[in-house]
Amino acid sequence: MVKMKVSYAPSVRRLPSYLLIAKQARETGDEYISGTIIAQELNLEPIQVRKDLAITGISGKPKRGYPVEPLIHAIEAYLNWDKRVDAIVVGTGNLGSALMGFPGFRQHGLHFIAAFDVDPAKTGADKFDAPVYPMSELDDRVREMGILVAVLTVPFANAQESADRLVAAGIKAIWNFTNAKLKTPDDIVVQNEDLSSGYAMLSMKCRIRRERLA
Amino acid sequence: MVKMKVSYAPSVRRLPSYLLIAKQARETGDEYISGTIIAQELNLEPIQVRKDLAITGISGKPKRGYPVEPLIHAIEAYLNWDKRVDAIVVGTGNLGSALMGFPGFRQHGLHFIAAFDVDPAKTGADKFDAPVYPMSELDDRVREMGILVAVLTVPFANAQESADRLVAAGIKAIWNFTNAKLKTPDDIVVQNEDLSSGYAMLSMKCRIRRERLA
DNA sequence: TAGATTGTTAATCGATTAACAATC
DNA sequence: TAGATTGTTAATCGATTAACAATC
Numbered sequence: 349m350v351k352m353k354v355s356y357a358p359s360v361r362r363l364p365s366y367l368l369i370a371k372q373a374r375e376t377g378d379e380y381i382s383g384t385i386i387a388q389e390l391n392l393e394p395i396q397v398r399k400d401l402a403i404t405g406i407s408g409k410p411k412r413g414y415p416v417e418p419l420i421h422a423i424e425a426y427l428n429w430d431k432r433v434d435a436i437v438v439g440t441g442n443l444g445s446a447l448m449g450f451p452g453f454r455q456h457g458l459h460f461i462a463a464f465d466v467d468p469a470k471t472g473a474d475k476f477d478a479p480v481y482p483m484s485e486l487d488d489r490v491r492e493m494g495i496l497v498a499v500l501t502v503p504f505a506n507a508q509e510s511a512d513r514l515v516a517a518g519i520k521a522i523w524n525f526t527n528a529k530l531k532t533p534d535d536i537v538v539q540n541e542d543l544s545s546g547y548a549m550l551s552m553k554c555r556i557r558r559e560r561l562a
Numbered sequence: 563m564v565k566m567k568v569s570y571a572p573s574v575r576r577l578p579s580y581l582l583i584a585k586q587a588r589e590t591g592d593e594y595i596s597g598t599i600i601a602q603e604l605n606l607e608p609i610q611v612r613k614d615l616a617i618t619g620i621s622g623k624p625k626r627g628y629p630v631e632p633l634i635h636a637i638e639a640y641l642n643w644d645k646r647v648d649a650i651v652v653g654t655g656n657l658g659s660a661l662m663g664f665p666g667f668r669q670h671g672l673h674f675i676a677a678f679d680v681d682p683a684k685t686g687a688d689k690f691d692a693p694v695y696p697m698s699e700l701d702d703r704v705r706e707m708g709i710l711v712a713v714l715t716v717p718f719a720n721a722q723e724s725a726d727r728l729v730a731a732g733i734k735a736i737w738n739f740t741n742a743k744l745k746t747p748d749d750i751v752v753q754n755e756d757l758s759s760g761y762a763m764l765s766m767k768c769r770i771r772r773e774r775l776a
Numbered sequence: 777t778a779g780a781t782t783g784t785t786a787a788t789c790g791a792t793t794a795a796c797a798a799t800c
Numbered sequence: 801t802a803g804a805t806t807g808t809t810a811a812t813c814g815a816t817t818a819a820c821a822a823t824c
Contacts, residue, residue, distance in 0.1 A: 365759075368758075382782090402784095527666065542578065550711075613791090
């Protein structure tokens with residue numbers, strides 16, 4: 349796994365929200381949008397929005413704010429979301445299907461061009477316009493299509509084994525939605541999504557609320 | 563929305579991983595597990611694991627580590643995961659279904675006892691043993707069952723409207739999987755999950771990897 | 777012009793890491 | 801006992817926030 353000191357991680361995580369608001373402003377026909385407004389919309393401090401946007405290289409106009417169209421392009425360019433990226437989904441259960449059908453990713457340049465599943469009942473027919481192949485074809489298909497990015501939504505027990513196969517097939521980045529802590533070579537990018545950690549936060553907030561009321 | 567200075571947020575987010583490893587150690591029959599081992603397993607620093615576990619109140623034995631069973635209970639108690647919590651799911655698309663079917667939550671005490679959908683085709687039959695009701699029944703059902711927690715997995719456009727209905731029905735905590743920045747009263751707990759921010763991180767890591775190779 | 781907003785530089789805050797004595 | 805590990809106290813690091821001059 350790439351040992352990453354991704355600096356700016358908290359800022360990077362906020363950029364998609366800024367992007368969404370900028371796009372809404374574009375819909376409205378606004379030519380400029382200020383950090384103050386964005387902050388208001390997201391319940392953040394204006395200085396934080398300005399600091400975050402600075403890393404994308406966008407520059408604003410005093411009194412007006414940031415030019416909407418260049419702002420959108422600056423964020424997209426910074427995240428590499430202005431280029432098409434092809435990816436596969438491994439495991440077409442409800443979570444895998446949900447991700448394939450989520451329209452937001454397509455807007456960010458992410459195209460799911462194929463999916464894989466061990467269950468023969470799930471292969472054959474397309475899913476959200478992408479073919480679903482049996483796992484046995486993974487290696488060949490990935491190589492042939494030259495895919496570099498995979499979304500992993502298989503059961504916990506199969507996660508490591510699937511990751512191994514992905515790496516062997518030439519995948520360079522794995523978006524891991526399983527709880528498994530994948531063991532992968534140093535040059536493979538892994539992004540772990542942990543739904544339980546979100547629930548831990550919700551639980552904590554509920555506890556704090558209870559204690560405040562008590 | 564509860565304006566929370568949840569301190570320890572990064573630590574809280576790591577606790578579920580520690581819990582998983584502790585449970586695996588229990589399966590293995592280990593009586594103790596050291597912070598060093600946990601850290602190794604998760605690619606963290608041992609000191610970070612010790613600091614994180616300290617907030618749960620668990621205390622370890624020099625040379626042995628933490629007693630597995632008490633460790634599990636300490637984490638679960640700290641997160642309130644040792645008590646049953648009933649919740650509903652609003653929006654039974656792929657994402658809502660995925661969450662309902664994810665076995666991890668049940669282990670954390672979270673029970674989805676009903677779901678709601680606007681689409682008449684989706685209501686009537688059970689989903690993962692929980693009845694799916696039409697949205698029109700939301701208010702009555704929530705009140706009657708005394709539910710306090712809701713998972714929101716409706717389309718972006720319907721998010722605010724659904725949240726308003728949830729609040730009106732007496733829901734006190736919303737786990738929000740939509741991109742919408744919900745406007746809710748001060749005493750409502752909201753936990754936002756933003757899939758795009760995870761993808762932003764993946765994109766950044768890929769960029770860094772490319773730059774390292776170039 | 778007046779004043780809102782940017783962007784820079786400095787201060788604060790909180791999280792991570794280091795050092796090390798205590799201890800089993 | 802010897803030595804690995806905990807838990808505490810201090811140091812470092814990075815992110816957030818504050819202050820304010822520049823500017824349109």
